[in-house]
């Protein structure tokens with residue numbers, strides 16, 4: 001069966017064929033109206049919306065390739081991190097977090113593919129708290145309050161979630177599909193009930209209030225991944241003649257006139273040749289929270305000390321990469337039930353399952369979005385946030401690191417093998433039914449940064465998220481873990497015989513299992529980022545020396561250059577970041593259209 005899985009990975013001939021046939025290979029000194037660098041959600045939206053104007057020639061440049069069969073199968077999400085669709089970044093070794101990872105390096109995957117990270121992510125659709133956006137606006141970003149961004153969330157959404165047909169918070173005619181996950185385990189159903197027994201309301205977390213529990217809303221279409229590529233590019237790729245797309249092409253620099261401080265194009269590496277591509281109107285960086293700042297710095301826009309240190313002439317001094325927020329979580333706790341044989345393990349996969357999936361059956365385990373089933377937004381007792389602002393979230397996941405038997409998830413997250421062999425393999429061996437929680441903190445006090453250690457554009461930026469340098473962040477997650485355990489003791493859970501899986505994680509055996517100190521230790525060992533890096537090109541008024549772009553997403557002091565992706569988000573949001581990236585793309589496209597039309 002494992003062999004069958006690996007064979008599935010190697011299929012994709014149709015895509016390779018398409019990629020060669022429809023690739024708009026660069027021509028030296030070619031000119032377009034807009035150059036969009038990077039095809040994540042923001043880049044795909046921009047490419048689509050700007051090319052709605054037939055007068056405008058748009059060039060979308062993507063460093064990676066195209067989706068193939070495994071990208072479509074939601075349960076395989078974690079495996080995609082082991083493929084070329086992932087840039088494969090790792091943090092510098094951490095001293096206060098990721099202690100369970102090889103060399104204490106946290107894995108920081110990012111999509112390198114047409115569709116960007118939306119083609120390898122876990123497909124959770126989650127927009128954020130009203131107060132997040134109101135805070136962006138209060139920070140000096142005119143036009144970004146909740147009431148002003150909601151129309152752009154709606155514009156992108158095609159909701160098919162049951163019970164939301166009449167909700168003013170949802171649209172049913174946008175390009176990006178949102179639906180329920182049809183495959184649901186008994187444990188998840190019991191959990192949603194138990195959370196309500198514990199006092200958490202059932203809610204639509206993308207609606208009036210986030211607070212409470214809900215089954216997850218997913219970016220899938222009939223049970224298959226619906227990425228930015230599928231939603232915004234595929235439907236127009238072969239028909240819209242003014243949209244030009246090149247894949248496997250890497251932008252190495254933005255070209256900026258030193259006198260006028262105007263961007264006029266990009267340098268592009270394609271099949272070992274460097275090209276100059278020119279923009280008549282604008283260059284838009286949508287290369288993601290690591291690569292947009294990297295490209296700015298390679299182009300002479302960044303902190304003076306860093307650029308001087310690597311010998312890049314400075315065009316504009318700005319605090320690019322000086323801020324980096326992310327959402328850390330604790331992988332666990334895991335709970336067992338008193339049954340066996342129901343939990344999905346990868347060795348249960350059969351060719352028949354794949355056959356029914358591709359025949360259109362969206363109800364099998366293959367449509368489960370990497371095992372994610374329910375979300376609970378919680379304000380813990382020690383939180384000083386307003387009453388409607390959660391500080392932690394619980395992600396209910398079918399199974400655990402045992403589900404893929406120590407393969408995709410373990411390797412993708414860079415966990416040391418003994419984490420699996422000691423803590424999770426016993427669940428495999430006994431085929432014990434179980435489920436887990438990722439307990440995530442929304443508003444960390446720890447702040448990281450990103451910098452370049454040389455000017456080679458093909459090298460990784462250095463990334464130090466400094467997770468848990470402020471131990472208040474650990475305390476928030478500890479509060480969350482205690483609440484999860486309380487919910488597990490509710491009648492609906494007890495009917496399944498739910499109990500805490502109590503094998504201590506390696507490195508924490510010295511603490512009494514279940515004590516606060518045990519969990520504090522476990523939080524630092526089993527730290528697992530949810531990959532919501534933001535603020536590396538922070539949006540805000542120019543007078544604020546922590547910001548890189550203004551509210552129109554224009555780089556301060558540079559003409560014809562914008563950044564539009566999650567790097568502009570000024571504060572850690574109360575959500576996952578994919579939906580926001582679509583919203584940013586929609587809003588950016590509207591602003592650009594208004595300015596150039």
Ligand SMILES: Cc1cc2nc3c(=O)[nH]c(=O)nc-3n(C[C@H](O)[C@H](O)[C@H](O)COP(=O)(O)OP(=O)(O)OC[C@H]3O[C@@H](n4cnc5c(N)ncnc54)[C@H](O)[C@@H]3O)c2cc1C
Pocket residue numbers: 037038039040041042043061062063064108109110111112113114115116117118120121122123124125126249250251252286287288289291292295530531532533564565566567576577578579581
């Ligand atoms: C494993 C994982 C799981 C996640 N799960 C979820 C989830 O379930 N729900 C959720 O809301 N969020 C999730 N996220 C986060 C979310 O997917 C991202 O925040 C979002 O997709 C970011 O979009 P973006 O447009 O900012 O950039 P990206 O999607 O990162 O896109 C950037 C694109 O630019 C390209 N690029 C970069 N540099 C260059 C260059 N020099 N030249 C050409 N192209 C370049 C990249 O290859 C990439 O395609 C997850 C992230 C990860 C990594």
